[in-house]
Amino acid sequence: DILADQIAAGEVVERPASVVKELVENAIDAKSTQIDVTVEDAGLTTIKVSDNGIGILHDDVKLAFRRHATSKINSRTDLFKVKTLGFRGEALPSIVSVADVTLQTANKTELEGTAIHIKGGEIKSTKPCASRVGTTITVRDLFFNTPARLKYLSSLPTELANISDIINRLALSHTDIAFSLSNNGKVLIKTAGNGNLQQVIGTIYGISSARQMVSFNGKDLDFTINGFISLPKLTRASRNYISLLINGRYIKNYKLTKALIAGYGSKLMVGRYPFAVVNIQLDPLLVDVNVHPTKQEVRISKEDELSELLTQSIAKRLEQENL
Ligand code: ADP
Ligand code: MG
Numbered sequence: 221d222i223l224a225d226q227i228a229a230g231e232v233v234e235r236p237a238s239v240v241k242e243l244v245e246n247a248i249d250a251k252s253t254q255i256d257v258t259v260e261d262a263g264l265t266t267i268k269v270s271d272n273g274i275g276i277l278h279d280d281v282k283l284a285f286r287r288h289a290t291s292k293i294n295s296r297t298d299l300f301k302v303k304t305l306g307f308r309g310e311a312l313p314s315i316v317s318v319a320d321v322t323l324q325t326a327n328k329t330e331l332e333g334t335a336i337h338i339k340g341g342e343i344k345s346t347k348p349c350a351s352r353v354g355t356t357i358t359v360r361d362l363f364f365n366t367p368a369r370l371k372y373l374s375s376l377p378t379e380l381a382n383i384s385d386i387i388n389r390l391a392l393s394h395t396d397i398a399f400s401l402s403n404n405g406k407v408l409i410k411t412a413g414n415g416n417l418q419q420v421i422g423t424i425y426g427i428s429s430a431r432q433m434v435s436f437n438g439k440d441l442d443f444t445i446n447g448f449i450s451l452p453k454l455t456r457a458s459r460n461y462i463s464l465l466i467n468g469r470y471i472k473n474y475k476l477t478k479a480l481i482a483g484y485g486s487k488l489m490v491g492r493y494p495f496a497v498v499n500i501q502l503d504p505l506l507v508d509v510n511v512h513p514t515k516q517e518v519r520i521s522k523e524d525e526l527s528e529l530l531t532q533s534i535a536k537r538l539e540q541e542n543l
Contacts (some may be wrong), residue, residue: 222341225317232314235373236263237382239359242311244390247271249304254398262380272354275327281334287313317341320360326351340365388424389470392463392497395420438533443526444501445533455492462496472516479527483534
């Protein structure tokens with residue numbers, strides 16, 4: 221149902237950066253070790269995501285574009301222990317309902333790959349293709365059939381900044397994947413994928429920033445925390461340099477952000493915020509990720525306990541630096 225897909229697209233696909241997020245998350249879920257994102261005109265003309273993941277079996281390709289078709293959960297109980305970034309089966313049908321999309325994919329168990337072309341939700345063609353194992357998806361003319369959405373977009377630099385922000389967060393949360401992002405042929409981000417978080421931080425925020433950050437950790441019965449935080453002399457006027465990751469998923473959470481800042485006590489100047497990358501590991505049963513279509517808002521059980529642990533871990537670490 222193309223109309224239903226377009227309505228869902230209103231929630232899932234707000235702007236080029238949302239498309240990039242969904243496609244790269246799919247590549248991550250497909251166990252890729254290298255993900256290359258190439259956009260033209262901040263994604264308005266073209267968004268191409270190429271991965272070396274498991275690919276999609278020939279017979280499953282059409283299914284992948286059907287609403288609520290997901291290969292990632294099989295039952296209602298799976299919904300309470302989601303380990304993949306995707307699980308709603310909404311992204312691909314939403315994206316193809318508002319763009320011109322081609323996908324080439326191959327799985328190592330099959331001799332040929334599959335190429336499919338879908339525009340505005342209609343399948344135009346499917347054919348076999350010779351392809352290396354993995355998936356390449358190209359999204360052209362985003363919002364060609366939803367002019368109101370197209371008009372609402374910001375300037376190209378702002379849209380590109382949003383895309384960079386998404387890749388930054390995904391690179392910070394998946395240090396063992398080599399990411400690249402380029403726009404109109406210019407490379408903007410390139411990470412090594414060697415598992416070194418401080419190195420990724422250096423790539424994204426600059427080496428001198430990375431040098432002013434220290435690793436920290438904390439643990440209690442329910443939560444394990446680790447990551448890097450800046451010393452109080454490295455701050456910005458925006459909270460945007462704080463990344464909270466729950467079981468590898470980048471999330472937005474006001475309370476935890478506040479708890480992190482509280483760890484600095486009076487060491488931060490008013491209106492200044494630290495750099496931080498915080499990995500929080502917990503039993504998936506303690507977190508509900510099925511709160512919002514973009515999956516950036518989550519509900520955490522024992523949030524107060526986690527907040528307290530975060531504040532204490534940071535305060536303790538900064539004390540060790542004699543600050
Ligand atoms: P979800 O990620 O919530 O399952 P999507 O609409 O994003 O839903 O994707 C639908 C399905 O298509 C996925 O469950 C997966 O099986 C398949 N898929 C999408 N992208 C890829 C990819 N890059 N590599 C392998 N499989 C993919
Ligand atoms: Mg997905």
